[in-house]
Amino acid sequence: MAPLSLSLFALPGIPLVEPGDDIAALIAEGIAHANEALRDGDVVVIAQKVVSKSENRFFVLDEVTPSEKALGLARETDKDARLVELILSESDRVLRYRQGVLIVVHRLGFVLANAGIDRSNVGPEKEGERVLLLPEDPNASCERIRQGLHDLGGATVAVVMNDSLGRAWRNGTTGVALGSSGLPALMDIRGREDLFGRPLEVTQIGLADEIASAASLLQGQADEGTPFVVVRGMTFSGSPTDAGALIRDSQEDLFR
């Protein structure tokens, strides 16, 4: 059953995240700073970028040597060949490319632009231009943070890691779940009936993606500095599945 109301709040005053920082501790401090306490059932949504920073997923472009393939694609897309090399190293396959963008199948299964490698909000450049890769294992990161929050405060929450991704057919980015822990990322309602007792046609809901989009409304994209959002009031049915359940098998995908 869907909830009748939901509240979302962002945690203000979060410091810039550095490699080695404990994300769960930062969230706990932010919650205390907001005069709040996490409750059982809360969903904590975390921007991918701060997790990547805490896990030191930085790469310095000057230290990357582009392959022949990267040099060729860089010419065709008018992109930095070192960045293209990193994109290729993070990807299983290039699906499409054009001026300024490579759409790839990331090693984690996501279809996204430039392998999710980011130059915005990465930080001041001390030792050459740095870029930031996705976490090694976003679901594991979410599970670790979820455990950390439980250890710090006692509440049993769910965690979603989100990023703003483009999509096929539609303009603009939306928040998408790259990782999750503690909730059914894909909610299966097969077997349920509509108001008139007819079996439903929609049978699987991308629940973690909808939560990721909702939280994205509070995170902003620019200089807001609000990477953590609490979603309060969700109700779930079904067993937890991580965000891997949201990735369509390539054999079933009509658009690769």
Next chain:
Amino acid sequence: MAPLSLSLFALPGIPLVEPGDDIAALIAEGIAHANEALRDGDVVVIAQKVVSKSENRFFVLDEVTPSEKALGLARETDKDARLVELILSESDRVLRYRQGVLIVVHRLGFVLANAGIDRSNVGPEKEGERVLLLPEDPNASCERIRQGLHDLGGATVAVVMNDSLGRAWRNGTTGVALGSSGLPALMDIRGREDLFGRPLEVTQIGLADEIASAASLLQGQADEGTPFVVVRGMTFSGSPTDAGALIRDSQEDLFR
């Protein structure tokens, strides 16, 4: 600037919608029933299905005569040829098809399964099996409802019409904006800078789609009967653009 908090609530006790019903009046009654009042800046999210019903977008399958093309596609997809005929009549182009599904470019520009034609929650079958098509002009419907709400209660709100759609590459449906009025459906943040003064890479946000997904968390898909959700606390920058701004030009689309 993104808001620091948001609240969402669904309106309970909404009666089944019939052709000719005044959606704005139903929302106003639901708001009063919930002991609430709409406020300036609220976003009212409305499930597409109830708008289609109020606009009598029902078709009786027995009254449809399938063309040769529809008969052929029906054989290949194992679908009802009369339904395929309706799908084709609502579409500019068939992009992909397979067992049970046609992915089309709808005459309104959306890429979606089966032209958004729905059999769930359509109602009891008096005169043969009925299906429900998308509204003729979802943005105009939203604008009309927005005006109606203003006339009824005085508040200046925004309206989003949402539906649960599948997408490329990922499992599960998410809420998507088919129409909107009174907000920047696509929020353009080009020219803004990140925390370190670097121009942003993400420059357009699918704001109405993120709102549509957030509201979808409260609407459910089955027998919840909560088609109206109020999103309170949004802040917008930029001029209103309707949900047509979210549709990518076919020439710019790499996945058709």
